[in-house]
Amino acid sequence: MAAIIETNDLKKVYGSKGVSFVALDGIDLRVQKGEFLGIMGPSGAGKTTLLNLISTIDRPSSGKIIFEGRDLGEINDRELSKLRRNSIGFIFQDFNLLDNMTVEDNIALPLALEKKNHRDILSKVEEISRFFGINIHLKKYPYQLSGGQKQRAAAARALITSPSVIFADEPTGALDSKSSSELLQSMLKMNEKYDTTVMLVTHDAFAASYCKRILFLKDGRIHAKLDKNESRKEFFHRILDLLAAFGGGSHEFV
């Protein structure tokens, strides 16, 4: 299987010389096409930083990121925006739907920016909202939806451009457990049906148990990896065990 994302000794240092903080300290990563990858770790471990770098929102201090065979370091801002628009989908913790647009327009947004034909956009919106089970809410405004519906609308927006990768940063953070599992179910379905690569950053072991592979970050380094080769329930327990080990603060873990 081909790697869709590859990083090479990725480093990110915040601040200037005097007071610098190393957020990422040499990450080597290979993400395969169609993977459902989870990234876990305590606060400040560098999860979001890693996501931001790979998703082109931020630039690394050193190291390389190869995205679909292109070195991100050699692409200018304009091209990066294009890349984000066409190849990347985002799901945020606080939904980030635009309040003053209908759900329909929110989902259509990325394609509208691409100036696609409006009829094609509408049929695509219809298809994708049906997939996420929110097609009856299309004419509503975000404030009329529940948290779970909002997040599924956001997921629909992320998927509408048929991106090769979807980045989800704590997507279940603001949801109750029922909405969480509904969302994760549909993300899993999306991963399987459209062969979309998913990178999920989360604190939540339950959310993480939907992943096929999990990386544990600590202090800017990859401290552990878990591969799912059993049922989700067993995988969930293995994650919990690992987290407990982290929580104990045992540095000799690796």
Place this chain on the structure above:
Amino acid sequence: MNSFSIAYRNFKSNLRTYGLHLAAMIFAVVVYYNFMSLKYNPEVLQVQKASSKVTTAANSTAVVLLIFLVFFIWYSSSFFLNQRKKEIGIYTFMGIEKYKIALIFAIETLFLGLTSIIVGLGLGMLLGKLFMMALAKVALLSMTISFFVSIKGLAETAVTFLILFIITAIKGYFDITRSNLIDLFNALRKEEGMPKANYLKGILSLVLIGVGYYVSVISVKVDFMLAALTTIGLVVWGTYWLFGSFFTIASKHLTERKSILYKGINIISISNLVFKIRKNYRTLATIAVLTATTITAFGTVSSLRYYINQNYDIEVPYTFSFISSDAGLKQQVAETINKSKHDLLLWENVNYLKIDQVKTNYRTGDTSLVALKLSDFKKLTKDLQPKHYQRILEETALNRGEAFYVEKPGVIMSVGQNRGSRIITIDKLNLAIRNYLRTPLFGNGVPKAAIVIRDKDYETLRERFNEQMFNGIIVKNEEETKELAGSLFKVIPEEASYFSYYQVHRSSYDYYGILYFLGAFMALVFIIATGSIIYFKLLSDASEDKDKYQMLRKIGMTQEEIVKSISRQIGVSFSLPLVVGSIHSLLAIRVLSKLLNYNLIVPTVISIISFTVIYGIFYYCTTRKFLDIVFEGEMSFL
């Protein structure tokens, strides 16, 4: 550390963020001081014989200005306080008592006020001379301007604004002590619901404006004052509904036209505009009305100035005039002029009838007037050669039973009259007024309205009424005829209604020039102030919109697209009230032009262009600042 020093430190460190707020207040002080100093400027008072008139004009302008400036300062400071609510919320959260925070902010407001008074007065004194020079230039005054500082003006301005700022500070104090913590935190974050559009109001707004326009068009034919008030009422009302409902409905419809909406950044621009227009509709409508008022007012004062110049020619067409057919007296007058150093340029002799039994079919009809022959009128007009005299001469054909009506000298404009079909009855002769003219005739020497009738009719009337002979004399260098005017005064007896150029010094007309200047300056103040109100309104949205645009960047909107979209939204916010206001004012000016029989297109175009240029500058600044807030200064290409 006490509240005072905290406030001082806050003030100092925030000085840069105050930026436009401070500039706005300084501007207000500068403008107000200059008006005050105009009132006390000795040179103006000296030149002005009618000084009381100027003082009245300056005073009433100052009142209007003050009301406007109060509104303006109120607006900018509540915007400013709103911007800092979160900061206040954090203080409260840390457990500082509310009254103490309120005190700090009140003192800070006072610091701000004092700074603007001091800087404003300083700038005002510096710009004072410039202001007076502009006055002299625009008002065509003949006076020398020296640097002048009015202590009284300084004191009045300082006290007025001090009171104003103290009130603002007190208001801010109570605003804070009465606020809830939750509101303070949520001040910058409010969930927007979709505005409901009222279709009835939206349609009615167009109807109201349409009817208002229609009434204004027919106003020339009906009772003018009533029509004008009706028009103003309807149009203002309609404008509020236009912005409140119609534009919301229109933009909402655009969001439903997906073929338009789903075209690049339209989706962002249009969706945002629906909310922005609805949210700010009161401000936008008010500014549209103010724009219309300003442009119209400027047109009016401009026309006034034109009329004054024209009026002077009508009131004083001759250097001297008297009424007599006595050949001996004429001889004496001619000799007196010959003896002086002035050459005789024109001696106009015209007979006219003094008619004092006049019946009219209209209200406020003249009871007495003078009548002259059409042939004499033509000759006189040819001799005096007023503006457009050729046109006047071309149109001087009279049918049987018709007459021309020449307005009494000194009438600036006649409004409130139905000019439909007027008939003047003299003796048994019915005369229909064929046309109304404003053209020089006898000047103030014969201060009556005149009718021009056919020579035949004149002969008929001559048997019934008293005929008199008018003598109008023009000499060279009429500005220096003071001496000659005096010697003629001795020669010409009182009953001959002697009238001289020197009696009406041109300077009494300066009053209108000053009025014109005040009007023009007020217009400028209004333009700048309304522009900055839109600026404040839009920028208070900027911090709310920040997260939105950050997110849009993450999902792949390029910086250029965001800049384009924001520019468009701001552009619409500035141009909507400008366009609506301009259309209103064009209509008002059209009516005014008809009424005055004078084309006002030039002053109107001038004021619309000034509005557009100044709004353009505001548009640029607003966009820059907005982008600065949204991108937190990390714009890569600006």
